[in-house]
Amino acid sequence: MDTHKEFARQVRRDILRMVHAVQSGHPGGSLGCTEYFTALYRVVLKRNSTFTMDGKGEDLFFLSNGHISPVWYSVLARTGHFPVSELATFRKLNTRLQGHPTTHEGLPGVRVASGSLGQGLSVAIGAALAKKLNQDESLVYCLHGDGELQEGQIWEAAMYAAGNKVDNIIATVDVNGKQIDGSTDEVLPMGNLSEKFSAFGWDVLVLEQGNNLEEVVRSLELAKTRTGKGKPVVILMKTEMGAGVDFMMGTHKWHGVAPNDEQLANALAQLPETSFGDY
Numbered sequence: 685m686d687t688h689k690e691f692a693r694q695v696r697r698d699i700l701r702m703v704h705a706v707q708s709g710h711p712g713g714s715l716g717c718t719e720y721f722t723a724l725y726r727v728v729l730k731r732n733s734t735f736t737m738d739g740k741g742e743d744l745f746f747l748s749n750g751h752i753s754p755v756w757y758s759v760l761a762r763t764g765h766f767p768v769s770e771l772a773t774f775r776k777l778n779t780r781l782q783g784h785p786t787t788h789e790g791l792p793g794v795r796v797a798s799g800s801l802g803q804g805l806s807v808a809i810g811a812a813l814a815k816k817l818n819q820d821e822s823l824v825y826c827l828h829g830d831g832e833l834q835e836g837q838i839w840e841a842a843m844y845a846a847g848n849k850v851d852n853i854i855a856t857v858d859v860n861g862k863q864i865d866g867s868t869d870e871v872l873p874m875g876n877l878s879e880k881f882s883a884f885g886w887d888v889l890v891l892e893q894g895n896n897l898e899e900v901v902r903s904l905e906l907a908k909t910r911t912g913k914g915k916p917v918v919i920l921m922k923t924e925m926g927a928g929v930d931f932m933m934g935t936h937k938w939h940g941v942a943p944n945d946e947q948l949a950n951a952l953a954q955l956p957e958t959s960f961g962d963y
Contacts, residue, residue, distance in 0.1 A: 689897055691762065692722040694960040696928045698758035700951050701962065702774040703942040709775060709783060712938040713829060714755035716860050716895070716923040720827065721759040723900040728908070730822060735765060735792040743822045744811050746796060748804020749829035749858070750784040751940070757781050760793040762960065771963045802835025804828060805855060809845050809916075812853040823911060824853045831863030834872045839884065845916040846885025854907045855918045858894070860925040862936035877920055887915040894923035929954055 695718050703709030724745065731742045747756050754774065761768045766780070773779040780789035784799030796807050808826035815822060832838065845853065857877065865871050874880070881888045887910050891903040903919055910917045925939065926932025929951040943951055 685898060688722055688726050690958045691726060691960060692718045692897060693928075693955050694958040694962075695722065695755060695758045695762065696955050697952060697958070697962060698762075698771055699754040700929070700943060700948055700955075702754045702757070702771055704945075704948045705772070706775040707942045709754055709942055710751040710940045711754065711942065712862070712925040712932060712936070712940070713749065713752040713858060713860065715929060715932065716925045716927045717752055717755055717827065717858055718928065719895050719897045719900045720856065720858070720921060720923075721755050723897060723904055724825065725759050725763045727901050728904045729825070737795055739795065739811075739822075740818065740820060741822060744795065744808075744815075744824045746804050746808045746811070746824070746826040747785060747798050748808075748826055749801060749832050750797070750799030750804075752829075753781070753783065753785050753799075756785065756793075760791075761963075765792040768963045801829070801832040802837040805838055805841040805845075808853055808855065809841055809850050812845075812850050813848075815852055816850075821852075823908065826853070826855050828855065828857050829863070830857055830859045830861065830874070830877070831868050831871065833857065833874055833877070834868075842881065842884045842886065842916075849914050850916050851912055851914050853916050854904070854911065855916065856921050857918065858923055859920050860923045862925045862939065864936065864939045866936055881918050881920075885915060887913070887917045889917065889919045891919050891921040894921035895927045 699714045703711045729743045774781045775783050780791040785794045786797045808824050812824040878888050893899040907917050924933050932938040
């Protein structure tokens with residue numbers, strides 16, 4: 685697990701350097717979801733050695749809140765999907781690493797364009813149904829932001845999944861309580877998400893420590909044991925936006941703001957270099 689924690693620290697360094705280099709991007713949620721992506725791609729996800737769009741016989745992942753692409757790109761690169769050096773092209777002209785994930789550039793690991801919030805759960809459910817039709821017993825994972833749950837399409841999809849017993853999907857919601865304009869309670873309160881998803885017919889797990897790598901792994905592994913029982917599964921994962929960098933935590937202001945030179949140096953000093961090495 686120590687190696688996985690070092691990996692997560694390297695991913696945080698990547699995120700900060702990527703958004704700083706082009707002075708654009710979304711560091712806050714990316715830093716907050718670093719443990720999730722590390723756990724998913726280093727421990728939990730069963731995937732084939734070669735990437736294919738159809739993903740037959742392997743677990744699939746869909747990022748619905750596509751603005752946190754920096755963390756996904758870093759993890760994809762560092763788990764062998766494409767060269768780590770390509771991270772230096774983030775958000776530049778003609779790059780495969782667009783600000784929000786897209787598919788026409790053919791980036792391995794990305795199966796759907798995302799970032800238009802509210803759509804990812806519908807896509808993931810479709811993929812899960814395709815696996816059922818193909819008698820493919822692997823699972824579908826997806827990640828969402830809590831602010832994204834203010835989109836009505838999420839709840840239409842949630843009703844559909846439960847009503848059709850789509851029980852081979854594990855959705856995770858990053859519950860950091862913040863979105864671009866402030867706290868989720870200030871922008872549009874969503875009440876008790878656990879009760880809401882339960883009322884919609886989902887099997888709900890609450891992960892209190894979403895920035896604790898061992899707890900994230902434990903929660904994802906537990907979620908796997910709850911699949912195949914007639915209900916879709918959701919993990920409500922409580923995280924801290926900007927986790928790992930003290931001045932980015934406790935505020936929504938780093939949702940989509942890049943650090944300047946001094947702030948980058950301060951942040952990287954809190955995240956010592958690793959054996960994985962910077963790109």
